[in-house]
Amino acid sequence: MASIKFDNIGKSYGETEIIKNLNFGVNDGEFMVFVGPSGCGKSTVLRMIAGLETITSGEIRIGDRVVNNVHPKDRDIAMVFQSYALYPHMNVYDNIAFGLKIRKMPDAEIRKRVKDAADLLGLDKLLDRKPKALSGGQRQRVALGRAIVRNPSVFLFDEPLSNLDAELRVQMRAEISKLQHRLNTTTVYVTHDQVEAMTMGQRIAVLRPCTDNPLDTNLMQCGSPMDLYDRPDNIFVARFIGTPRMNVLPARLSDDGTEVELFGGRMPVSDQFREAALRMRGREVMLGIRPEHIGAAHEVDWRLTQPLQGQVEMVELLGHEAILHFKVGDHVLTGRLASHGRLPTPGDTITMQLKCEAIHLFDPVTELRLR
Amino acid sequence: MADIKTKNHLLLHVVLISFTVLATYPVLWVLALAFSGQQSVGLIDLPKDPGFIERFRSILPMPAHLSVSNFTEVWTDQDFGRWMWNSAVVSLMTTMLGVFLACTAAYAFSRFRFPGRNTGMLMFLVSQMFPGTLMLIPLFIIIVKWLELGNTYVGLVIVYATTAIPFCVWMLKGYFDTIPYDIEESALIDGASRLTIFWRIILPLAKPAIAITALFSFMTAWNEFILASIFMESELNYTAPVGLRFFVGGFSSQWGYFAAGSVIVSLPVVGLFLHLQKYLISGLTAGSVK
Ligand SMILES: Nc1ncnc2c1ncn2[C@@H]1O[C@H](COP(=O)(O)OP(=O)(O)OP(=O)(O)O)[C@@H](O)[C@H]1O
Ligand SMILES: [Mg+2]
Numbered sequence: 164m165a166s167i168k169f170d171n172i173g174k175s176y177g178e179t180e181i182i183k184n185l186n187f188g189v190n191d192g193e194f195m196v197f198v199g200p201s202g203c204g205k206s207t208v209l210r211m212i213a214g215l216e217t218i219t220s221g222e223i224r225i226g227d228r229v230v231n232n233v234h235p236k237d238r239d240i241a242m243v244f245q246s247y248a249l250y251p252h253m254n255v256y257d258n259i260a261f262g263l264k265i266r267k268m269p270d271a272e273i274r275k276r277v278k279d280a281a282d283l284l285g286l287d288k289l290l291d292r293k294p295k296a297l298s299g300g301q302r303q304r305v306a307l308g309r310a311i312v313r314n315p316s317v318f319l320f321d322e323p324l325s326n327l328d329a330e331l332r333v334q335m336r337a338e339i340s341k342l343q344h345r346l347n348t349t350t351v352y353v354t355h356d357q358v359e360a361m362t363m364g365q366r367i368a369v370l371r372p373c374t375d376n377p378l379d380t381n382l383m384q385c386g387s388p389m390d391l392y393d394r395p396d397n398i399f400v401a402r403f404i405g406t407p408r409m410n411v412l413p414a415r416l417s418d419d420g421t422e423v424e425l426f427g428g429r430m431p432v433s434d435q436f437r438e439a440a441l442r443m444r445g446r447e448v449m450l451g452i453r454p455e456h457i458g459a460a461h462e463v464d465w466r467l468t469q470p471l472q473g474q475v476e477m478v479e480l481l482g483h484e485a486i487l488h489f490k491v492g493d494h495v496l497t498g499r500l501a502s503h504g505r506l507p508t509p510g511d512t513i514t515m516q517l518k519c520e521a522i523h524l525f526d527p528v529t530e531l532r533l534r
Numbered sequence: 535m536a537d538i539k540t541k542n543h544l545l546l547h548v549v550l551i552s553f554t555v556l557a558t559y560p561v562l563w564v565l566a567l568a569f570s571g572q573q574s575v576g577l578i579d580l581p582k583d584p585g586f587i588e589r590f591r592s593i594l595p596m597p598a599h600l601s602v603s604n605f606t607e608v609w610t611d612q613d614f615g616r617w618m619w620n621s622a623v624v625s626l627m628t629t630m631l632g633v634f635l636a637c638t639a640a641y642a643f644s645r646f647r648f649p650g651r652n653t654g655m656l657m658f659l660v661s662q663m664f665p666g667t668l669m670l671i672p673l674f675i676i677i678v679k680w681l682e683l684g685n686t687y688v689g690l691v692i693v694y695a696t697t698a699i700p701f702c703v704w705m706l707k708g709y710f711d712t713i714p715y716d717i718e719e720s721a722l723i724d725g726a727s728r729l730t731i732f733w734r735i736i737l738p739l740a741k742p743a744i745a746i747t748a749l750f751s752f753m754t755a756w757n758e759f760i761l762a763s764i765f766m767e768s769e770l771n772y773t774a775p776v777g778l779r780f781f782v783g784g785f786s787s788q789w790g791y792f793a794a795g796s797v798i799v800s801l802p803v804v805g806l807f808l809h810l811q812k813y814l815i816s817g818l819t820a821g822s823v824k
Contacts, residue, residue: 213719
């Protein structure tokens, strides 16, 4: 087992910088999830940990050791590829055993470990099959088995579930979480699916493609799922985590800094923003509010609310609830309705309530959370 | 409507059958000669004043009587066995050397980025564009005069392998390129070295391409005549194609032996092809990556 530490990591391909100023750590035994939009460099970071990609600048440590120039095979890691990358000419047993054979483990020990892994993953009946004759989920499990038999100090997963159907994905999600919990192995898990990130990660690192600014970094925020959800550090994280996405609107702080003005209404600033709001009194801010904090008056019992009147644009029915898109002024807001009442139709005028304690405030220039 | 269709069909078949006859006629003729038990090219003796039937009979590849004497005599009365042995040694050595060098080179060309990579591949292609005879004199000077490898197996093997390798490298590189790199990275993380990956992952997956390459190298050496006839001076060191030519050279015209020898010479290639055929299957990498 081992921790992983990134010390000012940078990576460029020729002139293009892909990763910049990456500083953070994964604790021993932790399940860390990298999320971010496509092309933000998640795979690149993972591959740098694995040693499949050279590091342009900075240091990566696994445990106490700087591994910048350590060969992948000497890093004591196991990786599950986005594409599984099974050995097509070997059967399931040999696929799982390959890494052990290479390391010259005694045959009896190999047999035992492969058997244990196969039992755990429900592959015991498939050991003689070639990958060609397996379903997607089974291949996925072989790839997983190949990683766990090695009993490495770090697991790396690169979007391992992205090619499975929805049901299998949910099932495998639980299996991987359970497995990691049991083995207690340091794990880095890459995904672009924020639901996967929220449900699996002990901590989540949100990444973004970096800009030309030399001080910029790809890491937007790193914290526990609820941290990211309840206290997003910036607008990017606020909008990336949570579906449907958070509403972000321009608003203004009152001249005494105790209230936020939105669409002509006024709401008190909550405790966590009090100091910052005082500093920025009279200025423009960005206000963030999650859709579940905009509801119909008769459905919610929030203490402090602010009415918002607008025109219904669209209603998405999800069964247990409905997502309501409505237009206030020039802005389309997203709110939530219990779907069992009478639902409004597009064009209706509707009044929704906004939960005042749930607002987030961001600086409009730096896009950082006010603090 | 149906009439036009039948007509077209008929026409198509007439054309196809003519080409088939054209392609098989020489082969049938050689077979007929081989089993005729005689040495002359004419299979039947025409009377002084032949009628149409007799003329027609004379161009049919049908021997007057069947006999395997040509086959037995090339082995017993002639040095044919020795020549076959020479050919076999030279061809097998060429195949092994050629396939080994081509595999390693193609792997490097496919997977590593190094200066001169594209130029190298291009040069291989360019070298294939010169007619072989152009190389005759330089090769003779290098192999026979400088290296003094005239009249030896090694001399021929070197020349054959170098002529076969460029094609083999192109062929194999193209195939290696289709093997997903993920598989190798996965093996790398599993703890395999480059060499292990090459032996245990890449080569097994490249079997179809290697089979083709092996067949090609073997045939390059097995069928070659000109270089062998120049390099191999003593009759004992002739390869089979050179030996065959010996039967119908300036002073002899033993067409029967020639034909029987040709049939025998073609058998190993056919055998090798049938053997390698089982490797020529597609989809070896199926199921590895999605
Ligand atoms: N060899 C390369 N040369 C130049 N740019 C590259 C190279 N490999 C990757 N990139 C760039 O690096 C960026 C990060 O790629 P990476 O594969 O890490 O993204 P990702 O976050 O894993 O995306 P996805 O979710 O689509 O897998 C991309 O913008 C990509 O275009
Ligand atoms: Mg990726």
